[in-house]
Amino acid sequence: MIFDWHYALSLLADKAFWSASWRVVELSIATWMIGIVAGFLLALGKQSRIAPLRVACSAYIWLFRSLPLLVLLIFVYNLPQVFPASSVVLADPFWAGLIALSISEAAYIAEIHRGGLLSIGKGQFEAGRALGLRYLGLQRLVVVPQAFRVALPSLVNEYITIVKLTSLVSVISLAEILLVGERLYTQNFKVLETMLAVSFYYVLIVTVVGYALKLLEQRLDVVRREPAAFSPAEPAASAAETVAAAARVEETGRVALEAAGLRKRYGEHEVLKGVDLKVQAGEVISVIGPSGSGKTSLIRTLNGLEPLDDGEIVLHGKLFQWGANKARRAVSHREHMRGIVDIGMVFQSFNLFPHRSVLDNVTLAPRYHDRGSKAALRGLGMEMLSKVGMGAHAHKYPHQLSGGQQQRVAIARALAMKPSIVLFDEPTSALDPELVAEVLKVIEQLAREGMTMVIVTHEINFAFRISDRIIFLENGTIVADAAPRVMSAFDKDSRVAHFLKDLQLA
Numbered sequence: 453m454i455f456d457w458h459y460a461l462s463l464l465a466d467k468a469f470w471s472a473s474w475r476v477v478e479l480s481i482a483t484w485m486i487g488i489v490a491g492f493l494l495a496l497g498k499q500s501r502i503a504p505l506r507v508a509c510s511a512y513i514w515l516f517r518s519l520p521l522l523v524l525l526i527f528v529y530n531l532p533q534v535f536p537a538s539s540v541v542l543a544d545p546f547w548a549g550l551i552a553l554s555i556s557e558a559a560y561i562a563e564i565h566r567g568g569l570l571s572i573g574k575g576q577f578e579a580g581r582a583l584g585l586r587y588l589g590l591q592r593l594v595v596v597p598q599a600f601r602v603a604l605p606s607l608v609n610e611y612i613t614i615v616k617l618t619s620l621v622s623v624i625s626l627a628e629i630l631l632v633g634e635r636l637y638t639q640n641f642k643v644l645e646t647m648l649a650v651s652f653y654y655v656l657i658v659t660v661v662g663y664a665l666k667l668l669e670q671r672l673d674v675v676r677r678e679p680a681a682f683s684p685a686e687p688a689a690s691a692a693e694t695v696a697a698a699a700r701v702e703e704t705g706r707v708a709l710e711a712a713g714l715r716k717r718y719g720e721h722e723v724l725k726g727v728d729l730k731v732q733a734g735e736v737i738s739v740i741g742p743s744g745s746g747k748t749s750l751i752r753t754l755n756g757l758e759p760l761d762d763g764e765i766v767l768h769g770k771l772f773q774w775g776a777n778k779a780r781r782a783v784s785h786r787e788h789m790r791g792i793v794d795i796g797m798v799f800q801s802f803n804l805f806p807h808r809s810v811l812d813n814v815t816l817a818p819r820y821h822d823r824g825s826k827a828a829l830r831g832l833g834m835e836m837l838s839k840v841g842m843g844a845h846a847h848k849y850p851h852q853l854s855g856g857q858q859q860r861v862a863i864a865r866a867l868a869m870k871p872s873i874v875l876f877d878e879p880t881s882a883l884d885p886e887l888v889a890e891v892l893k894v895i896e897q898l899a900r901e902g903m904t905m906v907i908v909t910h911e912i913n914f915a916f917r918i919s920d921r922i923i924f925l926e927n928g929t930i931v932a933d934a935a936p937r938v939m940s941a942f943d944k945d946s947r948v949a950h951f952l953k954d955l956q957l958a
């Protein structure tokens with residue numbers, strides 16, 4: 453038997469094949485999109501803290517990944533035998549195929565999304581929470597865009613799988629590419645010629661749609677993006693457009709934050725053992741102490757990133773945080789959130805949002821909290837960036853900045869919410885030594901402006917130079933709390949003097 457090239461080539465212009473190809477494109481794209489949305493919800497459900505939801509989503513994923521698609525297709529297509537009303541939809545093989553494919557693909561895609569979700573670091577959630585983003589806002593603005601970008605290469609791959617799986621829908625008589633081919637070769641027995649044409653159409657769809665999805669993948673990949681050129685004509689917006697941008701400086705002398713009897717334990721290890729701390733408005737307090745003494749734990753409990761076991765925190769005279777051991781819940785969620793955004797937080801590892809430009813990082817929270825018009829917030833963002841010497845980098849992405857520059861952007865981001873207190877958790881510990889000075893200079897400037905700050909730091913000279921008070925923490929207890937001048941004059945046998953001497957020798 454001779455291979456009929458002429459016939460095979462004529463099939464490439466066959467109307468029935470082109471219309472079947474279009475049906476495959478429609479079916480595969482619809483399945484992919486439904487699978488992406490449903491799969492994401494399943495992935496979130498599988499990670500949920502609500503046990504019944506977690507179990508239900510896990511069971512769905514387990515069941516539909518185990519079930520062969522062919523079985524599911526036949527099952528769905530024949531459902532009208534038991535539920536006649538469903539024939540309105542399921543009598544059409546396109547809809548029956550779409551439903552069966554989507555049910556099955558959602559289970560596979562859920563696992564791809566879970567990989568994306570797991571890749572988002574804890575720091576991203578903490579930065580979002582410290583900026584007062586609620587669950588949905590955090591998902592929408594921070595988690596989903598990043599997780600989607602991570603998952604996209606696998607999702608594109610899954611699309612190709614879906615295109616191939618559509619050939620199975622021929623069993624329920626959908627006139628897709630394979631069925632058109634089968635109908636032809638059962639008439640003329642030119643099986644190889646027909647299958648060559650069938651292959652051509654599948655390869656064409658995978659190539660064209662696959663290429664479009666690759667372009668989408670590249671577009672979403674900020675790491676490949678060149679920084680946009682900065683135009684000095686664009687920036688700081690007119691004074692009228694600018695939301696009162698300067699960091700909020702409280703009337704000095706009043707108590708801004710008061711923590712009483714703070715206790716925190718991790719398992720059996722009690723890391724804060726009844727800490728009392730009063731921060732006056734305009735005061736700069738540095739927290740120093742040996743590694744593991746509880747400095748970071750203290751600062752993280754102050755703005756609610758870590759729950760307390762006991763004790764309470766009062767912010768500007770209003771209860772803000774309270775220990776799990778206390779039954780008192782006199783604070784509404786709204787008031788509590790107001791407290792959170794009133795306390796700015798700068799993290800050791802910056803925790804900038806990598807998928808957003810520098811300016812977007814700074815304006816994200818004020819935009820979320822509806823603090824002004826787009827133009828006004830842009831003006832605010834530019835002003836905050838200029839304040840930390842980063843105005844010229846507004847259009848870059850975090851990965852295009854040095855560590856010191858990233859930390860300065862993180863400071864601008866915290867200031868953009870106009871907090872009354874800013875907490876710094878070892879702001880220079882993750883930096884190369886030559887980058888430390890630029891960050892300390894910014895913090896020192898804020899101290900001069902009268903910003904209320906609590907700074908956990910290992911930069912002892914810096915702490916003694918800019919602070920009104922130094923707190924020495926050891927074993928979860930405040931061992932000393934004094935002005936730098938007083939602390940420098942402590943008895944040379946005191947624990948503080950030993951610690952400072954050890955640091956000088958190190």
Ligand SMILES: Nc1ncnc2c1ncn2[C@@H]1O[C@H](COP(=O)(O)OP(=O)(O)OP(=O)(O)O)[C@@H](O)[C@H]1O
Pocket residue numbers: 718723741742743744745746747748749750
């Ligand atoms: N999430 C956690 N789970 C369990 N233990 C923790 C956790 N976070 C901190 N710890 C423990 O609590 C203790 C205090 O940690 P913390 O980070 O507050 O100390 P630190 O004084 O800031 O130390 P460093 O100066 O090294 O950063 C340490 O022993 C640490 O191992």
